[in-house]
Amino acid sequence: MSFSFDVIVVGAGHAGCEAAAAAANLGSNTLLITMDMTKMAQMSCNPAIGGIAKGQIVREIDALGGYTGIVTDKTSIQFRMLNRSKGPAMWSPRAQCDRTLFSIEWRNVLESLPTLSFWQDNVIGLLSHNGCVTGVETSLGIRFYAKSVVMTNGTFLNGIIHVGRKNITGGRSGEPGSVGVTASLLDLGFESGRMKTGTPMRVDGRSVDFSKLTIQYGDSPASKFSFLNSIKPVTKQLPCYTAYTNLDVHGTIKTGFLDSPLFNGTIKSIGPRYCPSIEDKVRTFYDKDQHQLFLEPEGWNSCEYYLNGFSSSLPFEIQIAALKKVVGFENVKVFRPGYAIEYDFFQPTQLKHSLETKLISGLFFAGQINGTTGYEEAAAQGLVAGINAHQLIHDSDPLILSRDQAYIGVLIDDLVNKGVDEPYRMFTSRAEYRILLRQDNADERLTPIAYELGLASKERYDLMLNKREFVSRVIKAIKETSVTPGQLNSLLISRVSAEISQSKKAIDILLRPEISIYDIVVFIPLVAEIETEYDGVWSEVLESAEILLKYAGYIERERIVADKLKRLEHIKINPDFDYAQLASLSTEARQKLARIKPVDIGQASRIPGVSPSDINVLLVCFGR
Numbered sequence: 001m002s003f004s005f006d007v008i009v010v011g012a013g014h015a016g017c018e019a020a021a022a023a024a025n026l027g028s029n030t031l032l033i034t035m036d037m038t039k040m041a042q043m044s045c046n047p048a049i050g051g052i053a054k055g056q057i058v059r060e061i062d063a064l065g066g067y068t069g070i071v072t073d074k075t076s077i078q079f080r081m082l083n084r085s086k087g088p089a090m091w092s093p094r095a096q097c098d099r100t101l102f103s104i105e106w107r108n109v110l111e112s113l114p115t116l117s118f119w120q121d122n123v124i125g126l127l128s129h130n131g132c133v134t135g136v137e138t139s140l141g142i143r144f145y146a147k148s149v150v151m152t153n154g155t156f157l158n159g160i161i162h163v164g165r166k167n168i169t170g171g172r173s174g175e176p177g178s179v180g181v182t183a184s185l186l187d188l189g190f191e192s193g194r195m196k197t198g199t200p201m202r203v204d205g206r207s208v209d210f211s212k213l214t215i216q217y218g219d220s221p222a223s224k225f226s227f228l229n230s231i232k233p234v235t236k237q238l239p240c241y242t243a244y245t246n247l248d249v250h251g252t253i254k255t256g257f258l259d260s261p262l263f264n265g266t267i268k269s270i271g272p273r274y275c276p277s278i279e280d281k282v283r284t285f286y287d288k289d290q291h292q293l294f295l296e297p298e299g300w301n302s303c304e305y306y307l308n309g310f311s312s313s314l315p316f317e318i319q320i321a322a323l324k325k326v327v328g329f330e331n332v333k334v335f336r337p338g339y340a341i342e343y344d345f346f347q348p349t350q351l352k353h354s355l356e357t358k359l360i361s362g363l364f365f366a367g368q369i370n371g372t373t374g375y376e377e378a379a380a381q382g383l384v385a386g387i388n389a390h391q392l393i394h395d396s397d398p399l400i401l402s403r404d405q406a407y408i409g410v411l412i413d414d415l416v417n418k419g420v421d422e423p424y425r426m427f428t429s430r431a432e433y434r435i436l437l438r439q440d441n442a443d444e445r446l447t448p449i450a451y452e453l454g455l456a457s458k459e460r461y462d463l464m465l466n467k468r469e470f471v472s473r474v475i476k477a478i479k480e481t482s483v484t485p486g487q488l489n490s491l492l493i494s495r496v497s498a499e500i501s502q503s504k505k506a507i508d509i510l511l512r513p514e515i516s517i518y519d520i521v522v523f524i525p526l527v528a529e530i531e532t533e534y535d536g537v538w539s540e541v542l543e544s545a546e547i548l549l550k551y552a553g554y555i556e557r558e559r560i561v562a563d564k565l566k567r568l569e570h571i572k573i574n575p576d577f578d579y580a581q582l583a584s585l586s587t588e589a590r591q592k593l594a595r596i597k598p599v600d601i602g603q604a605s606r607i608p609g610v611s612p613s614d615i616n617v618l619l620v621c622f623g624r
Contacts, residue, residue, distance in 0.1 A: 004032040006224040008136055008146040009125045012040045014375040015152035015367030015382030017106050018066050022386030024116035024455055033119045041106035043099045044172050045199045046306050047298050050094035051080060052075060053426040054376040056290035061383055062226045063446035064585050065455030067109050068379045069225030075101040076217035076234040077300060088547045089434040093225060098127060098299035106487045113134045124180030133362035148389035152365040152382055155183050157344035162261040164315030165338050173336060182344045191347050194269035195423055197373055198277050198311040198340040201319055204333040205303040213241040227443045228252045228460060229536055241295040250326040256318035261340060269342050272373055272423040277311045304335055313340035314516045345371040348415035351595055353383060354388040354398035364389050371420035378407045404433040404562035405445060417596060417606045433562050435554050440544050444468055467541060470534045477526040478506045487523050510549060517546035569602035571622055589614040
């Protein structure tokens, strides 16, 4: 019996779910294979979506027709916009979610797609012929065939869990690892490595003295990730809490150093530098008297809490003894210990920008298999891989987002050009055009692309056009309307801003840093009239209008720079070009260009080790 599909997606984590949904929504007959259908898009670590730069990625996923933002909004228990005190390029939405409901809602989404099928099993190998993927084989000996395969294996590839000197095979706490895939890919010529990540212990909220902790509320009113009007923001919210370690906690942690797999040589792979374990923080930042902890609820009807900032692979008894010395946790009970996990990954320099592998046609990698970390980074890669798996088998152009189009473009470009030597996490600092890639304009940047692909509905596209029109009308009204001293001076005094002696254009007042658009629009009757016409989230219109007015110079400057550099992308390079013939290139440049095989001068310029002088050599070589 033959089981044939257009696209097979292996793994139902955040990458796998987005990949399967994208391929199915585009019309491909898609199969999603997972080891446990009750854990789709499982939040293996913290029960939250978004954060610095990650929130921008989620809004981009939503603008492209993905589901992570929608599922988050439907299962949120708290919402906050981070970095409000900074410029709008840094504003980053973040939501706490009900962990159980998040997975259930994702399964509901996937089961609603008529062209998506499911199979619960463990994939142990890849099937290929003459350099093309043909399918996968499972532990039950079943072979499924497809024209495209997307691998999203997460931390399950030869996963090993560490708690002190104890280690067990597994891809996640209580779940077996996946054996066979790595060997299958190595046989085909792929290069693999090992990485490490970790997670904190989960505690019983009934045993915590919350009166000794600092409460942290969500935004009121809350916002949301999805641009769809039909998706509503959370109204009732649960608080989070903050606590601090102390020198007694650090002293207890130090007693476990000899048994720490991080320090005794058991773990040899590299973990995320920006999210170290508590024992690593105590050792590295030995001069610090305390480290901040965040206690986050796991759901509406659960007493389980996630202790953000206390990731550890120390022996279980050391973890508990140290935590009991944190103020508020003196009588704490623990549901399960923190642990570290080592797993296989494959260098993403072996991928094209479409996330298709260079070695095997039709094979795509997405998520932690590419050396990334984080739900959001995985979901973004899954979405792109799912789209391109469909595009490939229909002989259509792949979706490739540039660095000035999306954080997703930055993410994939970094992976393909630079590779990874530690788990990759997105930061705003990685995006050189971050004033262009704001969370508020993700729909304007990407929804037209999704609409053309067929992933964004007419409703979503019209919402974007409608919002754009009303933002333009608000901007025009502010630029054209004058305000008088009688209207404004009391406000200016309260904002410690210079008074005016004659009428001024509203735009001149708004450009003052201490004045917000909400201060100004109350004096512009036309804006009130525009608001009555708009059928959407009015605050999003005002927010976008204010950013476009206040930061117009910065936005224009970044756009000019991006356009200049983009011209290099029009100079194409044959992937089979022999760089060895160019003696004027540095040795490092020849080696890296031959390995990465850039498709244009723009990509070549972003490869580490390829200098501006090397780029000039290439420009001369190609007649520019």
